[in-house]
Amino acid sequence: MSNEGQTPDLTGDRGFRTVRESTYRYALAGCAVLSVLTTVSIIAVLVLDAADFFSVVPIAEFLGGTRFSPNLQPRSFGVLPLILGTLLITIGAAVIALPVGLLTAIYLSEYATQRTRSILKPMLEVLAGVPTVVYGYFAIVYITPALNVALDWLNSTLGLGLPNLGLFNGLSASIVVGIMIIPMVSSISEDAMSSVPDSLRQAGYGLGATKFNVSLRIVVPAAVSGIASSFILAISRAIGETMAVVLAAGSQPPDIPTVQSAFGIPYVAPGDLLGLYTESSATMTVAMIDIASGDISGGSTAYKSLFAIGLTLFVITLAMNVVSDVVASRYREEYE
Amino acid sequence: MATQTPTQETTEFGEVSRLKGIAFKYTSFAASIVGILALGVLLAYVFWDAFGLESAGTTWYLSYTVTLLVPLLAFFAYARTRPDVVAGAFELFSLTLGGVMLTVATVIVLSVIASPPVWFAYFLTVVGPAIGMYVYGQYNREATWVGLGILAAVVVGPVVGTLGLGTFSSLGAMLGAPGIYFLSLVLPGAGMAAFLAHDRLELSKRQSIGIGVGLPVLAIVGVPVVDMVPQIARSVWLIGLVMFGLPVGFTVVNTAQRRERWAAFAFPAIAILGFLLGEFVVGVVGATEPSPWLDWQYVTSGPSISNAAEAGLYPAIIGSVFLIVLVSVFTFVFGVGTAIYLEEYAPATGPLGTITRLVNVNISNLAGVPSVVYGLLGLGIFVNINAQLGPITYAGFGVGTVFTASLTLSLLILPIVVISAQEAIRSVPDSLRQASYGMGATRWQTIRNVVLPRSLPGILTGTILALGRAIGETAPLIMIGAATTKFSPPSGLFSKLTAMPMQIYAWAFQPSPDFRYGVVAAGVVTLLIVLLTMNSVAILVRNKYQQEAH
Amino acid sequence: MTTEDMATETEAQDEADEDSLISTDPGKGGLDENADRGGVTSGKTIIHSRDLDVFYGETQALQHIDLEIPENQVTAMIGPSGCGKSTFLRCINRMNDLIDIARVEGELSFKGKNVYDDDVDPVALRRRIGMVFQHPNPFPKSIYDNVAYGLRTQDKTDDMDAVIEESLKKAALWDEVKDRLDESALDLSGGQQQRLCIARAIAVDPEVVLMDEPASALDPIATSQIEDLIEELSEEYTVVIVTHNMQQAARISDKTAVFLTGGELVEFDDTDKIFENPDSQRVEDYITGKFG
Numbered sequence A: 001m002s003n004e005g006q007t008p009d010l011t012g013d014r015g016f017r018t019v020r021e022s023t024y025r026y027a028l029a030g031c032a033v034l035s036v037l038t039t040v041s042i043i044a045v046l047v048l049d050a051a052d053f054f055s056v057v058p059i060a061e062f063l064g065g066t067r068f069s070p071n072l073q074p075r076s077f078g079v080l081p082l083i084l085g086t087l088l089i090t091i092g093a094a095v096i097a098l099p100v101g102l103l104t105a106i107y108l109s110e111y112a113t114q115r116t117r118s119i120l121k122p123m124l125e126v127l128a129g130v131p132t133v134v135y136g137y138f139a140i141v142y143i144t145p146a147l148n149v150a151l152d153w154l155n156s157t158l159g160l161g162l163p164n165l166g167l168f169n170g171l172s173a174s175i176v177v178g179i180m181i182i183p184m185v186s187s188i189s190e191d192a193m194s195s196v197p198d199s200l201r202q203a204g205y206g207l208g209a210t211k212f213n214v215s216l217r218i219v220v221p222a223a224v225s226g227i228a229s230s231f232i233l234a235i236s237r238a239i240g241e242t243m244a245v246v247l248a249a250g251s252q253p254p255d256i257p258t259v260q261s262a263f264g265i266p267y268v269a270p271g272d273l274l275g276l277y278t279e280s281s282a283t284m285t286v287a288m289i290d291i292a293s294g295d296i297s298g299g300s301t302a303y304k305s306l307f308a309i310g311l312t313l314f315v316i317t318l319a320m321n322v323v324s325d326v327v328a329s330r331y332r333e334e335y336e
Numbered sequence B: 001m002a003t004q005t006p007t008q009e010t011t012e013f014g015e016v017s018r019l020k021g022i023a024f025k026y027t028s029f030a031a032s033i034v035g036i037l038a039l040g041v042l043l044a045y046v047f048w049d050a051f052g053l054e055s056a057g058t059t060w061y062l063s064y065t066v067t068l069l070v071p072l073l074a075f076f077a078y079a080r081t082r083p084d085v086v087a088g089a090f091e092l093f094s095l096t097l098g099g100v101m102l103t104v105a106t107v108i109v110l111s112v113i114a115s116p117p118v119w120f121a122y123f124l125t126v127v128g129p130a131i132g133m134y135v136y137g138q139y140n141r142e143a144t145w146v147g148l149g150i151l152a153a154v155v156v157g158p159v160v161g162t163l164g165l166g167t168f169s170s171l172g173a174m175l176g177a178p179g180i181y182f183l184s185l186v187l188p189g190a191g192m193a194a195f196l197a198h199d200r201l202e203l204s205k206r207q208s209i210g211i212g213v214g215l216p217v218l219a220i221v222g223v224p225v226v227d228m229v230p231q232i233a234r235s236v237w238l239i240g241l242v243m244f245g246l247p248v249g250f251t252v253v254n255t256a257q258r259r260e261r262w263a264a265f266a267f268p269a270i271a272i273l274g275f276l277l278g279e280f281v282v283g284v285v286g287a288t289e290p291s292p293w294l295d296w297q298y299v300t301s302g303p304s305i306s307n308a309a310e311a312g313l314y315p316a317i318i319g320s321v322f323l324i325v326l327v328s329v330f331t332f333v334f335g336v337g338t339a340i341y342l343e344e345y346a347p348a349t350g351p352l353g354t355i356t357r358l359v360n361v362n363i364s365n366l367a368g369v370p371s372v373v374y375g376l377l378g379l380g381i382f383v384n385i386n387a388q389l390g391p392i393t394y395a396g397f398g399v400g401t402v403f404t405a406s407l408t409l410s411l412l413i414l415p416i417v418v419i420s421a422q423e424a425i426r427s428v429p430d431s432l433r434q435a436s437y438g439m440g441a442t443r444w445q446t447i448r449n450v451v452l453p454r455s456l457p458g459i460l461t462g463t464i465l466a467l468g469r470a471i472g473e474t475a476p477l478i479m480i481g482a483a484t485t486k487f488s489p490p491s492g493l494f495s496k497l498t499a500m501p502m503q504i505y506a507w508a509f510q511p512s513p514d515f516r517y518g519v520v521a522a523g524v525v526t527l528l529i530v531l532l533t534m535n536s537v538a539i540l541v542r543n544k545y546q547q548e549a550h
Numbered sequence C: 001m002t003t004e005d006m007a008t009e010t011e012a013q014d015e016a017d018e019d020s021l022i023s024t025d026p027g028k029g030g031l032d033e034n035a036d037r038g039g040v041t042s043g044k045t046i047i048h049s050r051d052l053d054v055f056y057g058e059t060q061a062l063q064h065i066d067l068e069i070p071e072n073q074v075t076a077m078i079g080p081s082g083c084g085k086s087t088f089l090r091c092i093n094r095m096n097d098l099i100d101i102a103r104v105e106g107e108l109s110f111k112g113k114n115v116y117d118d119d120v121d122p123v124a125l126r127r128r129i130g131m132v133f134q135h136p137n138p139f140p141k142s143i144y145d146n147v148a149y150g151l152r153t154q155d156k157t158d159d160m161d162a163v164i165e166e167s168l169k170k171a172a173l174w175d176e177v178k179d180r181l182d183e184s185a186l187d188l189s190g191g192q193q194q195r196l197c198i199a200r201a202i203a204v205d206p207e208v209v210l211m212d213e214p215a216s217a218l219d220p221i222a223t224s225q226i227e228d229l230i231e232e233l234s235e236e237y238t239v240v241i242v243t244h245n246m247q248q249a250a251r252i253s254d255k256t257a258v259f260l261t262g263g264e265l266v267e268f269d270d271t272d273k274i275f276e277n278p279d280s281q282r283v284e285d286y287i288t289g290k291f292g
Helices: A016-056 A059-064 A080-111 A114-129 A132-158 A170-194 A198-206 A211-222 A224-240 A243-249 A270-278 A284-294 A301-335 B019-050 B058-079 B083-113 B116-139 B146-163 B165-199 B205-227 B234-243 B245-257 B259-285 B296-300 B314-345 B350-366 B371-383 B402-426 B430-438 B443-472 B475-479 B500-508 B513-549 C003-015 C027-036 C085-092 C122-128 C143-153 C160-170 C190-203 C220-233 C246-252 C271-276 C281-287
Strands: A260-262 A265-267 B387-389 B392-394 C045-056 C059-070 C074-078 C102-110 C129-132 C208-212 C238-242 C255-260 C264-270
Touching (some): A016 B443, A080 A114, A132 A243, A198 A211, A301 B371, B083 B234, B083 B314, B116 B146, B146 B165, B314 B500, B314 B513, B402 B443, B443 B513, B443 C143, C059 C102, C059 C238, C059 C255, C085 C255, C143 C160
Antiparallel strands (some): C045 C102, C255 C264
């Protein structure tokens, strides 16, 4: 009001304030660049060193080889046994975690009272918060002996001829990995089920459906993409799980079972497959730990194979995460 | 089933079979608790082993059941329906544990990792000026240079401190360790206490000043008393007074101020009295006591590989504290910085918005990369690298060193910190930002004065939880070549380290049952107690925040 | 690059060819025109928009707005929801810069200076044009700190206690809060919070106070307090108020602008004229409640 008639100066104090503002802006942008750099470095490190490895060991030999022996002569870098080991542990864990996690999610979202939910949910999160090395320790010192006692009891009371578990075995590793990924399945699935609109449930009740029917026939199908996304994420987590498996499953890759043939159709005896769970079942992650605890000075083929296995693992888990994201975004579009 | 119809007159709706539904309900309930129960049993076993409870006699169990367990259960039964008492007891519990942990960590950082004179040098050049400027900024709001000044102190201070290390630390050596801690911890702590008393506990000005003056006086008066106890050094007394005394004093006064929470004091009272009474009874009756693996000897000695009775976790504990301090600094600065940039600066629409979205997707995918791959990253760019940039040769930070390990773990948890900080920042109502911009505040002023104060508790909770993840990680440490067994703690940023989970991993393959069921169990329990403390402090912060937000 | 940079850049391109056409002193013509309409003569134009268009992405929110807001008077903007009245208000102090997809074309001058010129710092602009929002949005700080916020960000900390007391008095809140300035602003009632927001806005001594439906979230008593306050404020400040409440506009404003759907300014004149004898049939229909 004092400078009536004059054009006001709105240029602001372009000195100190601008310096301060842009200092903070660029400093913060620099922080954000770090996450991009991390990704770039991961990919660069993996790809460059893996390329080095593949110049010594052909890709076909790596992906198609059936023997993995990086340190013992004759060296051999076939990744198939490790993939089989990973599959065994992952399937075993999924068999435990997917149904349990899904049922948990249904219970939490449809049946539990507010109070029960407020107690159960944080307790479930604890399952994912315990360090994985602790789970590995539990498997090796408590679960394996307990399972052996149980197997002995079954054998003696039912007269079965089940084999005992080795010191390192795939079964106990599957169990602990399964336990630790339960919350991953349950929390994401529950989110998906909670976001199913109540009007759908009421429509069901209006038609005379029971709570059981509404839960299984209406809520679960409506939340199916969220549930699928949680399954994929949990499986990807199991594939990448390291320490629990290192301790529980041992460092020996499983033997690839002999393929039999009946009427020209190749098959593997189910007993042979299940038998693999009683023995050591090294996964890709275990092989990496095994190599790294021996030789990380660089240069040797075994060292370089680390990055080839790492790249395989990275590609698999990244692909699963992306697929899970895409699937999850579908349910978000539907109901949000 | 629809077979029993009481009378013919009533309209018959029939009955739909509920059997399947009820069976399903209980099956799903069983599924929700099976994992928790399994973990509970395993934890019970490992505690049992770690504390050697097997060797305790029946009378020992009886005594403690009567003196400790039953009163505690009675307290829980009483508190079940009283949320105020639960909240009070939880605050007392987590801040006491947190105070112990903070004291241990500070003692380790200040007197084991850095020597007191070295700490004094950096206190003079970095911490002191930063605190001083912050306090001045609170007192004189006109001083707009304070933010940049603190930034400068944090960036330039270490350089000055390192250059003048000799001079400053000889100055510190003249003071002696207790003198250093009195100047650098007790006096700032006194200011902090007075501020908390006045601002948070709403005590009167006179009382607050009394507390501020009382703390240093207590520190000095306590010295002769402490000198009579040979186990407690003067330095430990001073550090403990600040790091344990402040949080515990705060929660005690905070609980005492609210009548409805008074009953919460019964919890620590029952725990302490019950324990002392139990000790007394056991001594009188002469019951066989347990022989715990987890004891003072365990946390203060090195990891013997042949003799289980002499084995300890000391170097690993120091290594873990080292890691957690560095990782928390790296991830807090970069994690919060990234989150602020993405939420407050980065454009959300247009072609640049696409880049922002890609960065966000990238971060969430980084959170899903297996930790062992981060180990490879650390191996590739911090260990086995040889890059020549003009005159500068970058050859990494060494195999399995403290610095390599903390950088690797920082990168590992950074995405988690960023995501939780983003959520906290997003939860600040937009109307507050608008109000600030409408008053002619700049972007940074709005962030600094409106967004950050409001989102800080959420950011802290997320960061502490992520640090919990870092402290339990093993695979990346193995990949970068951290030592499995190390007999002395790391002495500097570039010395090799081991950490608690590494030591557990190394011991778990020991064939002797003493190791398998004793020493390792004790290590697992130590690690779990640290995690429990961190998580309960994080939950406490979150609960406080939720109360204030409503 | 941030939203603000982007906004300024796109505008710069859009306006590059227009710049030469626009005279540096657009106020005069507006005044004459204003006088022709035979309305208010007491006010000198302080804000003048010429051919102002606003787009949100592809949608046009305002169309060719020509408007002159007189100094030290209350100007009301009314219209159905979605008509662009709030958008216009936010153009005046460039709050629309904070929305990524918003794009402004044309000219809007404050005391003869186009606020969308390249050399205008929106932060400096907002320090002279204060704003009060629809929902009371005090900071979760003490009452004192809320009023002090703007003073501190603008480094106007001389004699702060006196300035704060003065602003709270002007906002008719002093007597209610003088004994509890240290208490949290969130403990105040809704009406008190809104008066605090007004005190906060005028503490930094702006020339214009923009109000975006300031009473819509309040009860009738609090509303009438705010209305009294607005009338008093107009002695010292230029007040521009957006409201969906026609009675309110009629009660407190000197001039009224009617926006109708599509972001079009249909009529702008003395409030009495608008409410008694509008030129436009559409405005009459709107005011008599036939639509909108």
